[in-house]
Structures are given as structure tokens and as C-alpha cells.
Amino acid sequence: MQEHREIQYIVVSFSHRHIDIAMREKLAFGEEERLAFLRALCEHSAIKEAMLLSTCNRVEVYASVLEAKAARECILQNLESFKQIPLEQLRSLANIRLNQYAIYHTFSVASSLDSLVVGETQITGQLKDAYRFAYENLLCGKDLTRLVHYAFRCAAQVRNSVDISSSHTSVAGAAVHMLTLRLKERGESLDSKQVAVLGAGEMGVLALKHLAKHDVRLTLINRNIQNAQKMLENLTEEIGRKVEIAPFSQLQGIIDRADVLVSATGAPHSVISAEMIRPSAHRRVWFDLAVPRDIEEVQVENLEIYRIDDLQEIIAQTKLQREENAKDGYKIVEQCTQEFFKWLQTLSVDPIIKHMRALAKDSSLKELDRAIKKGFLPSEYRQNVEKILHSAFNTFLHKPTMRIKEAGESINSDPMIEAIKSIFDINDEIVMLNKYKCEEYLARSQNTKNPKEP
Incomplete structure (x- = not known):
């Protein structure tokens, strides 16, 4: 049986914030080259899904991965191969973000807070095109679909709540x-x-x-x-x-x-x-x-x-005012990042399966205790009957458990998981794995360069 490994998100970024136009020009991808590049990434065992955003201001790889360091090296090595840029130079230029930092960056990009012209709306369409291209070519599925759709929700919330526009927001x-x-x-x-x-x-x-x-x-x-x-x-x-x-x-x-x-x-x-x-x-x-x-x-x-x-x-003439307004936008991005991680955690099938089994066990033991209390069963039989009940509910739940795990790998799994939670009255607090804090990244995001090592 294949070992289960937790999915991680990674973004490898080369943008106007730290890369000049000459280097962005070298890194730019045409459509055919983009397809070959993404296919090469997804052939690696460490990378599940990938998409590429290549615009005049940024070249960025967004991916869901099983092993972050191996995925990072795969992305950089393929960039070296496709663009003929030395690997060490790529390492020195790349901004690499993992998990919460990758999510925060993605939401900031979608909301145009990370754009050369803060508030421009062109980036939303470019991100949609990048996702559509990867999805239609079977290079991304459930993981990046969740990420991108939530990013657009975040962008809409920023647009509707914060004035970051100007007379020339493009x-x-x-x-x-x-x-x-x-x-x-x-x-x-x-x-x-x-x-x-x-x-x-x-x-x-x-x-x-x-x-x-x-x-x-x-x-x-x-x-x-x-x-x-x-x-x-x-x-x-x-x-x-x-x-x-x-x-x-x-x-x-x-x-x-x-x-x-x-x-x-x-x-x-x-x-x-x-x-x-x-x-x-x-x-x-x-x-x-x-x-x-x-x-x-x-x-x-x-x-x-x-x-x-x-x-x-x-x-720069309108930069100060837009940056002041953008602070409120970043607060929304921070909140959306936290909500996204919490939502992801509620969609994990493992704690749901564990809770279903716990419900079955509790029901069995309650009925066993009731039977002994009412004299239907001698108390000295309790241990043996408990084993029989445990074996019975394990047998009963075996196929449903397998089906739920299979469903969890499907791109359409989210509605099914939510339905299972509703049927078994499993609330989100039960399946929360951990709590996420984003304030540290918000502080770091004020700097141009972010930690590169996953």
C-alpha cells in the first residue's frame, strides 16, 4: 500500500519586485513551451499538480507537492534546462514560498496587491488563464482548483472592500x-x-x-x-x-x-x-x-x-496612497489565508473516518453496558462480546472507509465530504487538525525578499 503523505503548496516566484526586465524576458514562456515545461514538472514523483503564470511582470510556478525540497529542485532544474540559465543563478533569484506563505502570496497576486501597478485588474484574468491552461491539459486538479477558486474569492472581497484603484491602474x-x-x-x-x-x-x-x-x-x-x-x-x-x-x-x-x-x-x-x-x-x-x-x-x-x-x-506618484489603502487589502488576504487553511483541514477524510469509527465504538459499548445492566448478558462475558462488536463494526465500516478515501482523492470530493459530515453530525471543530497563524508572514511580507528555503 502506498504511504500517505500530506499535500503541501509551493510557489517559485520571479517577479518585478526583484528581477529586472532582461531576466524576466529570458524566463518568459510561450504556450507550447509552457505545456512541455509543466508536463516535465508533473512527471516528477514529488509534484502532484502544477500551473505556470508568465506575464510581463512575473514568472511563477504554483504547485501542490508531496516533498517540498525535491519539488523545489525539480522546478529550478527544469527552468535551467528550458531557459538555459545557470542553476545557481536561478537559486539566487528565486523567491520560494511554502504552504501558508505560498497561499498568502497567491491571494496577494490574485488581489493585485503584489502587482507593479497596485489595483490593476489584468492579473485576475491572467491567473484564470494560467489555471484553465493547466486544468485543460490535465496538469492540475483538486489541489490547485481549491487554491485558485479561493484566491478569486479573496480578490473579489479585496476589490469590494478596499479602494486601491487610481486613474491609471494598469x-x-x-x-x-x-x-x-x-x-x-x-x-x-x-x-x-x-x-x-x-x-x-x-x-x-x-x-x-x-x-x-x-x-x-x-x-x-x-x-x-x-x-x-x-x-x-x-x-x-x-x-x-x-x-x-x-x-x-x-x-x-x-x-x-x-x-x-x-x-x-x-x-x-x-x-x-x-x-x-x-x-x-x-x-x-x-x-x-x-x-x-x-x-x-x-x-x-x-x-x-x-x-x-x-x-x-x-x-510612484500614486503609490503612497494606494499602499496605505493596500494595508487593508493585506488584512483581508491574511484573514482569507487563515480561513482557507481551516477549510482545508475540515476536508481531510482521515479525522472524519476516525470520528465515524469512534461513533460506532461508542454506540456498541453503550449497548453492551445497557445489556449487562439489564441482565441480558453476564458481566463476565463483557470482554469477549466487546471484541465481537469491535470486529463487527470494523467489518461493516471497511468498504465505506475505502470509498471515502477514494472519494477524498477526487476533484469533486468536497461536496461529498461535506455531505458525510452533515449525515454523521460531524462539526468542523472535531476535524480541525491545527490552528494557523499568519501574522508572522504579514510582517515578513513588508520585505522584498522572503525566506527561500522550504
Whole structure:
């Protein structure tokens, strides 16, 4: 029989808090590579389930594991293999969180408290996509489903209870705000400028929404014209203006003419090479919001190129107020983390089975004592009858016990376990394994780096 080992949660994180854009670029995953990477992780005996979140600001592995140190080494070694980054360098850069710290971090990410722009809502969709990808490819099940669903509940509670928004609570919003400031410094405005957006993904859509608030001439460049048209049809009310759609084949001419370019594709490599960036008599401002970067490094007269990490100045302007409000958000995350662990503990089948057996034993002994008291059974037979009763209820409970243990491994086990608890009148206090305190992590979370060793 296979030895039962308790499930643990682990997060291996590389984020904007301690990794620059060049390293995040090296760590970024495309869809096919992501699938191969996750499959390699889940083949290891220490890892049960895994999902990968790869965005412009973070690359993070979320996993349920049977042995933390072996799982950590497996994740780092596979990152070394897939990304050709030395293992020792990965060890020095990774933030590794285990169990309550992993849960707290996951809830903070889902609630956008750990984002470059605190309060941005893009991360929720990105986390949902990461989970959906892993689930549809059979790389995660019960453990990560519980974690992610509870994380979304926590995020909704933070959103509804705490004001952590601002006028530019997204990277795209911060870029447009920075653009208006730069133009204002040289006595210009964004109005009447010719603006091009490269990419019709989520970041490109956000950029269009912010740019459409100004009187600009907008051009959307995308490889798939039909996808771009469909996206714009869904945004007619929000954008409220005509946006010209151009095929990728016209990219060169558009970037030569446009005053402003916002590039946010999901390409695994640069799409605007140094050779494509020609000198121009008019001043141009470009924003590269992609990771990996869309635009190659180049120095050209009359051209300013800003990357994601350059937006810190704009983000910092409202950072203090948002951080003050975010403290209340972290309190909610702390509370949700405690509740999640308590809920997990009530779903453990072992204490439920133990309590069912205790109920059967107590009932048998009460009836035995009653039979002896009423004279139905001589007291000298008590020990032998007790053994018979013990054997009888063990035989009776054997199959139900096996079925409950099997059900406990199913992704649909939670409603069944709750039903069993209700039928046998087993309350949560009975099955609580231990109490969890999160205050220590809340104190540590104020630091950029957290303990790396599980």
C-alpha cells in the first residue's frame, strides 16, 4: 500500500519586485513551451499538480507537492534546462514560498496587491488563464482548483472592500499617463497626434481604451485582421471612435509616420528590429509594454523608447496612497489565508473516518453496558462480546472507509465530504487538525525578499 503523505503548496516566484526586465524576458514562456515545461514538472514523483503564470511582470510556478525540497529542485532544474540559465543563478533569484506563505502570496497576486501597478485588474484574468491552461491539459486538479477558486474569492472581497484603484491602474494606463506628461513638458498635447497600437491582446486593448479618451488618430496593427475587427466591434461603446485597422505588412510605413507607438504583442521575440527603426525629422515616443520586448535596443535621433520598468516614476506618484489603502487589502488576504487553511483541514477524510469509527465504538459499548445492566448478558462475558462488536463494526465500516478515501482523492470530493459530515453530525471543530497563524508572514511580507528555503 502506498504511504500517505500530506499535500503541501509551493510557489517559485520571479517577479518585478526583484528581477529586472532582461531576466524576466529570458524566463518568459510561450504556450507550447509552457505545456512541455509543466508536463516535465508533473512527471516528477514529488509534484502532484502544477500551473505556470508568465506575464510581463512575473514568472511563477504554483504547485501542490508531496516533498517540498525535491519539488523545489525539480522546478529550478527544469527552468535551467528550458531557459538555459545557470542553476545557481536561478537559486539566487528565486523567491520560494511554502504552504501558508505560498497561499498568502497567491491571494496577494490574485488581489493585485503584489502587482507593479497596485489595483490593476489584468492579473485576475491572467491567473484564470494560467489555471484553465493547466486544468485543460490535465496538469492540475483538486489541489490547485481549491487554491485558485479561493484566491478569486479573496480578490473579489479585496476589490469590494478596499479602494486601491487610481486613474491609471494598469501598465497601459500608466504608459498613456506618462506619454501625456512627456508631451506636456515640451509644450504639446496628445490631441491630434497619430498613434499606432501594435497588438490586439489584453494589453493592446487597454492601451486603446486609454488612448481613445484623447482626440487622437488611432491605428491598430495586428497579424490577424479578423480578430482585430471582432475585438473592436465589442469595444464600440467604450472606444466610441473609428479605429483604423492595418495588417502587419504595413508596420514599417506606420512606425515611420506615427507620432506615438504602443507595442504590446505576445510574440516570443522582437517584432521591430533595429534595422526597421529609421531616423525621422519628427519626434516620436514609443512604449514597449511586452515581455519579451517587442522593440530591439537602438539609439535613434528624435525617438524616445520606454519599457515597462521605466513606468516606475508614474506609478510612484500614486503609490503612497494606494499602499496605505493596500494595508487593508493585506488584512483581508491574511484573514482569507487563515480561513482557507481551516477549510482545508475540515476536508481531510482521515479525522472524519476516525470520528465515524469512534461513533460506532461508542454506540456498541453503550449497548453492551445497557445489556449487562439489564441482565441480558453476564458481566463476565463483557470482554469477549466487546471484541465481537469491535470486529463487527470494523467489518461493516471497511468498504465505506475505502470509498471515502477514494472519494477524498477526487476533484469533486468536497461536496461529498461535506455531505458525510452533515449525515454523521460531524462539526468542523472535531476535524480541525491545527490552528494557523499568519501574522508572522504579514510582517515578513513588508520585505522584498522572503525566506527561500522550504
